[in-house]
Amino acid sequence: MTKSAGLDRLSLNQITTENLNLREAVEGCAQQDIPWISVWRHKVDAIGLKESKKLIDGHGLKVSSLCRGGMFPAATATERKERIDDNKRAIEEAAELGTDTLVLVCGPSPDKNLEQSRKWVQEGIEHLVPFAEEHGIKLGIEPLHPMYAADRSVIVTLGEANAMQRSIASFQVGVVVDVFHVWWDPYLYDEIEKAKGTILGFHVSDWKVPMHDMFKGRSMMGDGVIDIPKIRQAVEANGYHGPIEVEIMNQEIWDAPRADTLRLMKDRYGRFV
Amino acid sequence: MTKSAGLDRLSLNQITTENLNLREAVEGCAQQDIPWISVWRHKVDAIGLKESKKLIDGHGLKVSSLCRGGMFPAATATERKERIDDNKRAIEEAAELGTDTLVLVCGPSPDKNLEQSRKWVQEGIEHLVPFAEEHGIKLGIEPLHPMYAADRSVIVTLGEANAMQRSIASFQVGVVVDVFHVWWDPYLYDEIEKAKGTILGFHVSDWKVPMHDMFKGRSMMGDGVIDIPKIRQAVEANGYHGPIEVEIMNQEIWDAPRADTLRLMKDRYGRFV
Numbered sequence: 001m002t003k004s005a006g007l008d009r010l011s012l013n014q015i016t017t018e019n020l021n022l023r024e025a026v027e028g029c030a031q032q033d034i035p036w037i038s039v040w041r042h043k044v045d046a047i048g049l050k051e052s053k054k055l056i057d058g059h060g061l062k063v064s065s066l067c068r069g070g071m072f073p074a075a076t077a078t079e080r081k082e083r084i085d086d087n088k089r090a091i092e093e094a095a096e097l098g099t100d101t102l103v104l105v106c107g108p109s110p111d112k113n114l115e116q117s118r119k120w121v122q123e124g125i126e127h128l129v130p131f132a133e134e135h136g137i138k139l140g141i142e143p144l145h146p147m148y149a150a151d152r153s154v155i156v157t158l159g160e161a162n163a164m165q166r167s168i169a170s171f172q173v174g175v176v177v178d179v180f181h182v183w184w185d186p187y188l189y190d191e192i193e194k195a196k197g198t199i200l201g202f203h204v205s206d207w208k209v210p211m212h213d214m215f216k217g218r219s220m221m222g223d224g225v226i227d228i229p230k231i232r233q234a235v236e237a238n239g240y241h242g243p244i245e246v247e248i249m250n251q252e253i254w255d256a257p258r259a260d261t262l263r264l265m266k267d268r269y270g271r272f273v
Numbered sequence: 274m275t276k277s278a279g280l281d282r283l284s285l286n287q288i289t290t291e292n293l294n295l296r297e298a299v300e301g302c303a304q305q306d307i308p309w310i311s312v313w314r315h316k317v318d319a320i321g322l323k324e325s326k327k328l329i330d331g332h333g334l335k336v337s338s339l340c341r342g343g344m345f346p347a348a349t350a351t352e353r354k355e356r357i358d359d360n361k362r363a364i365e366e367a368a369e370l371g372t373d374t375l376v377l378v379c380g381p382s383p384d385k386n387l388e389q390s391r392k393w394v395q396e397g398i399e400h401l402v403p404f405a406e407e408h409g410i411k412l413g414i415e416p417l418h419p420m421y422a423a424d425r426s427v428i429v430t431l432g433e434a435n436a437m438q439r440s441i442a443s444f445q446v447g448v449v450v451d452v453f454h455v456w457w458d459p460y461l462y463d464e465i466e467k468a469k470g471t472i473l474g475f476h477v478s479d480w481k482v483p484m485h486d487m488f489k490g491r492s493m494m495g496d497g498v499i500d501i502p503k504i505r506q507a508v509e510a511n512g513y514h515g516p517i518e519v520e521i522m523n524q525e526i527w528d529a530p531r532a533d534t535l536r537l538m539k540d541r542y543g544r545f546v
Binding site: 112114230 | 382385386387391418419420422423424429430432433456457458459460480482483484487497498499500503
């Protein structure tokens with residue numbers, strides 16, 4: 001048996017409880033002794049940055065990351081500039097909330113030219129690096145599953161994220177490994193090795209067949225086919241020992257009572273992560 | 274403008290007209306001057322091999338491929354042997370039908386060990402090579418989109434298919450490029466180059482957002498985001514000038530009148546392939 005992941009690393013990625021506001025999510029974590037939370041910007045916007053910070057600090061929670069920056073490709077230079085400006089606001093918010101990581105969902109292509117969009121992603125991140133450094137925020141390139149290439153991210157493999165990280169060559173930039181997005185990749189373990197020292201986050205959920213909804217199709221750990229412990233051990237062997245976020249978009253889980261979801265999440269984390 | 278694909282290369286992959294039996298599909302192709310058809314085994318089984326061959330030959334159609342062999346991984350050696358035997362029957366059927374290509378959908382893993390399943394795939398193909406050679410049938414490894422990794426194929430990138438092809442190192446084995454499965458890949462054009470001389474088939478459809486069904490979510494060419502001509506030109510530049518199969522699983526298209534579907538397919542092929 002391999003060493004299990006400690007509960008001191010468990011983080012609720014707020015999208016797992018999408019039906020809750022930030023107060024409800026934070027209180028739930030506090031009640032269930034979940035030490036970390038990953039916060040989504042739309043939830044922070046809903047009650048304001050100061051109130052969000054007060055709530056989180058008041059309940060003794062730590063913020064594993066802010067979700068999400070990115071969305072760099074756009075058809076015009078003006079739009080791309082607006083995206084950069086929005087990412088700067090996200091960096092400021094991340095710093096204010098006391099996390100050191102902004103997760104980047106890099107964005108889809110506005111046209112059929114994926115190569116150009118991938119360049120825009122890299123240019124966008126390069127543009128943000130000095131600003132991120134000033135604010136003490138690291139930028140985590142999260143490769144998304146290739147089934148999201150058309151509507152969410154042109155960055156679809158860890159290999160691609162690693163190559164971009166190396167090309168940008170800044171300590172401010174790293175990668176985020178989400179098992180749902182990368183589990184299928186024949187080069188996964190090679191690429192986790194190549195990511196050594198640059199892994200900024202580790203996200204868990206599961207892939208269950210059949211999947212009835214491409215966006216809200218993730219399952220609780222243990223319900224699917226992903227060898228989560230193997231991937232966790234690989235990221236640990238390559239230097240990542242930070243919080244482990246449970247990030248699940250799933251309508252059934254969203255509709256369940258808060259305490260049930262958080263208890264289930266803790267239980268599954270202990271047994272399947 | 275680049276040279277368009279000639280109608281003399283157009284092939285109806287029979288799954289595009291899943292509601293039709295082989296006779297109806299063959300007659301439809303003949304009526305619409307579609308010169309090629311790719312035949313599915315369950316359609317052949319329904320009327321028998323001899324009747325199928327008679328129908329196809331009688332209407333002057335050529336068979337671009339037989340779908341499908343593969344499905345190599347299984348939990349027990351006995352089951353894996355049964356899969357091999359079934360693939361041998363598929364090779365015999367392909368030869369009888371007068372095509373030179375059996376498309377391999379390699380199969381999912383029976384457990385969480387993808388690496389082991391990928392080895393079983395390679396062993397399965399290696400086992401078939403001499404039999405395929407005797408029958409004059411080439412085996413086309415078709416990488417499927419990674420969203421099918423859990424239920425259809427552990428072979429999910431052209432890079433992986435190419436590596437397996439090189440490792441097996443037989444002229445009897447090649448790869449099949451389906452735009453729906455590979456369009457998202459940042460290394461696609463490099464891998465098409467590496468596949469030079471081994472490409473056995475080229476399949477087209479499109480990726481439209483939102484996709485409401487992961488299996489039956491493919492669209493008609495021109496309705497989605499894939500730069501099909503760019504991929505076609507790449508496979509041509511690397512030696513493939515054979516039939517181009519239109520392969521679309523889509524309930525709406527299945528439910529449309531046959532003549533409408535085939536006319537639409539020809540029109541879109543001319544404009545978007």
